[in-house]
Amino acid sequence: MSQRQLGGDLTVAGTSAPVRSREFVGEVVGIEPIMGDAAVLSVDVPMTVVHGLRSGRFFEITCRDEVAFDPLLRRPYSVYRIDAERGRLLFLVRPFGRGSAWLSRRRPGDRLALLGPLGNTYDIGPTSQNVLLIAGGVGVAPMVMLADEAIGRGLNVTFLMGATTVPGLLPATELPDRVEYVVATDDGSKGYHGFVTDLAADYVRWADQIFACGPESMYLELRTAIGPHRIGRRPTVQVSMEREMACGLGACLGCVVETRHGMVASCIQGPVFDLDEIIW
Amino acid sequence: MSDELWTPDLTVDLAPNNPRELRLANPVIAASGCFGYGQEYAGVIDVERLGAFVSKGITPEPRGGNSMPRIKETPAGMLNAIGLQNPGIRGFIRKYPKLWARMSVPAIVNISAETVDDYAMMAALLDEQPAIAGIEINVSCPNIARGGYCFGWDPEMSADVTRAVGAATTLPLIVKLSPGAVDVVAVAEAVEAAGADAISLINTLVGMTIDVHRRRPTLGNVTGGLSGPAIRPIAVRMVYQVAAAVRVPVIGMGGIMALDDLLEFVMAGASAIQVGTGIFVDPGLPIRLIDELTEWMTRHGVRRLDEIVGAAQPAAARQFRFAGVETAGDSA
Numbered sequence: 020m021s022q023r024q025l026g027g028d029l030t031v032a033g034t035s036a037p038v039r040s041r042e043f044v045g046e047v048v049g050i051e052p053i054m055g056d057a058a059v060l061s062v063d064v065p066m067t068v069v070h071g072l073r074s075g076r077f078f079e080i081t082c083r084d085e086v087a088f089d090p091l092l093r094r095p096y097s098v099y100r101i102d103a104e105r106g107r108l109l110f111l112v113r114p115f116g117r118g119s120a121w122l123s124r125r126r127p128g129d130r131l132a133l134l135g136p137l138g139n140t141y142d143i144g145p146t147s148q149n150v151l152l153i154a155g156g157v158g159v160a161p162m163v164m165l166a167d168e169a170i171g172r173g174l175n176v177t178f179l180m181g182a183t184t185v186p187g188l189l190p191a192t193e194l195p196d197r198v199e200y201v202v203a204t205d206d207g208s209k210g211y212h213g214f215v216t217d218l219a220a221d222y223v224r225w226a227d228q229i230f231a232c233g234p235e236s237m238y239l240e241l242r243t244a245i246g247p248h249r250i251g252r253r254p255t256v257q258v259s260m261e262r263e264m265a266c267g268l269g270a271c272l273g274c275v276v277e278t279r280h281g282m283v284a285s286c287i288q289g290p291v292f293d294l295d296e297i298i299w
Numbered sequence: 300m301s302d303e304l305w306t307p308d309l310t311v312d313l314a315p316n317n318p319r320e321l322r323l324a325n326p327v328i329a330a331s332g333c334f335g336y337g338q339e340y341a342g343v344i345d346v347e348r349l350g351a352f353v354s355k356g357i358t359p360e361p362r363g364g365n366s367m368p369r370i371k372e373t374p375a376g377m378l379n380a381i382g383l384q385n386p387g388i389r390g391f392i393r394k395y396p397k398l399w400a401r402m403s404v405p406a407i408v409n410i411s412a413e414t415v416d417d418y419a420m421m422a423a424l425l426d427e428q429p430a431i432a433g434i435e436i437n438v439s440c441p442n443i444a445r446g447g448y449c450f451g452w453d454p455e456m457s458a459d460v461t462r463a464v465g466a467a468t469t470l471p472l473i474v475k476l477s478p479g480a481v482d483v484v485a486v487a488e489a490v491e492a493a494g495a496d497a498i499s500l501i502n503t504l505v506g507m508t509i510d511v512h513r514r515r516p517t518l519g520n521v522t523g524g525l526s527g528p529a530i531r532p533i534a535v536r537m538v539y540q541v542a543a544a545v546r547v548p549v550i551g552m553g554g555i556m557a558l559d560d561l562l563e564f565v566m567a568g569a570s571a572i573q574v575g576t577g578i579f580v581d582p583g584l585p586i587r588l589i590d591e592l593t594e595w596m597t598r599h600g601v602r603r604l605d606e607i608v609g610a611a612q613p614a615a616a617r618q619f620r621f622a623g624v625e626t627a628g629d630s631a
Contacts, residue, residue: 081581089374090372091377091576092580132581262368270334270340271332281363282384
C-alpha cells in the first residue's frame, strides 16, 4: 500500500498501476446537450489511449486557440465514458470558467490537444459485491464510467445523484439498466429534498465500497452522514479530489492534497484518495 | 558554397572559466520547479535530447511546502507559491544522483537556503556526488541574518552566497537572479565578480490575486511568483541589460512559448535559455524548440549559435562582449 511521503518524494502510492501518458491530438466528433447547460463532448483519439482505460483517470485539455496563450493552463477532465471500439473518449463539459466555456463551444471537426491518461483510478476490490456510487453535479462524470465497469463485472450498483435543481440531474437513461438510481435535489423539485449525502446512510451497511465524486463540501457532508453507520473504516470510501493543476505529471506540486502520508500530488497519487487518508 | 553540407552547431559551454565546464549539446534547458527531478516527464518526452535540466529547488531540510491553493492562472501566465516542497539535501542525495547517473543529459541542482552557511553546506555535499553537472543558486530567498531581506535583491548579499558556494565546490555555478532586485545589473556584476560561472534570469515576479467571492487572497501563501508569457518583455529587458554588463554566459528565461521567443532572448544576449511554465502547458515544447532552432539556423546560414547571441545589442556592447557577433546590418 501507500508509502510514507516526504515533500517532493513522489513514489507512486496506492494500488493503481502507473500509467503511460503522452501528448496527442483528438478530433471532436460530437457535442450533445445532456443535463442543464452541460454537454457530452465526444473525441476520437488513438485506439491505444482508450485501451484499458479505467474510471478516475483524467486528461489535460488545452482550452484555447492554437495561436493564443490565454487561458494558459490545460484543464483537467476526468473521463465520462469510453467507446473502446471506436477509440473515443467522452467528457462531460459545462461552461463555468473561460477554459470550460471555450471547450463547450467546440464543434465536430475541431481538433483538441490532449495530455494523458493521467492520475490513478477508482479501485473496485476483488471481493466487492455491492457498490455505492455518489455523484454531485458535474462530478457525475467518472461515476458513470465506474458504473459501466461495475455492471460489467456483474456487481450490484446503487447510484446516488445530487443536484441543485432538476436540470442538473443525470438522465436515468444514461446509466446501465441494472443500476439502482436514486436522486436528490436541493430544492426538492425531484426525488429526495435535500443533500444526496443524507441518502447515503441507508446504504452503508449494504455497501462493500463507496465511491464518490463531487465538490469537497460533499465529501465532508458524506463523512458526517455515514460516520455513525460505519464499522471502523468499513466500508471504504474513495473520493476524487478537484484541484487547480498545472503540469499533471507530478512536477510542479501545485495540486497537492494533505494526507496522512504528507503533501502528495493529486495529479499522480490522486485524483482518487481514500476519504480517511485525507486531512480535512 | 551553397551546396556544402553542414549542420548548425548548437553546443554551448556555460562555464568557460571553469575547468569542469558545463558543456551542453544545445541551449534549451528545462527550468527549476517545472521539471521535477528529471524523471516526471521521462515517459512523455525524450529527456536526453534536452541541453540540460534543472532540478526543483532543494533546501537544507525537507519542506512540506505552502498551504493550498498553490497556483492560480492569470492572464497569459500563472502565479505559484509551492513553498519549495522538497525532500531536503540529504533526501535528495539519497535518491537522485544515482538515477541521474543513468542519464547522459547534464543535470543541474537548484539550491535555496536562508543562511550563507547553509548554501555552502549544500554545495559541499553536492560536490562529492556523481552525475551532477552544476549548481544553480536560487538567491530569491529571505536572509535570516538580515531580517528576512531577500538575498537576491542586494548585490553584496548575493555575492556573499556566490563566494561561499564557490569555496565549497568546484562545480560550475549559475546564479539565478531575482527580478525584484533594485538594480539587477548591479547584482549581476557582483555575482560575476564573486565567481559565478554563469547567470540565469529571471526568476518569477512577486504578484497576487484576490478571490472576490471569499474576499481573501487567492493563494494560501497570499503572494506567489508570476511566470509565463505575461512576464516575457520584462525578462527580455533584464537579459538585455545584464548581458551588456557581464562577460560570463547569460541564461535567459521568462515565458518562452515558441521559437521567436527563444530567439528574442538569444539576440538580447542569452547564450542559452530555460523553459518553465511552457512545459506545463506543452510538454513537447523544449524538444520542438531544439528542432526549430536547428532548422532556423540552417535556413539563415547561422553555423554557430554564438553568431546571433547579443545580435540586438548596440555596437558598443557587442564589442565589449559579443566579439563574434556580426549581423547583416553591420556589413551594409
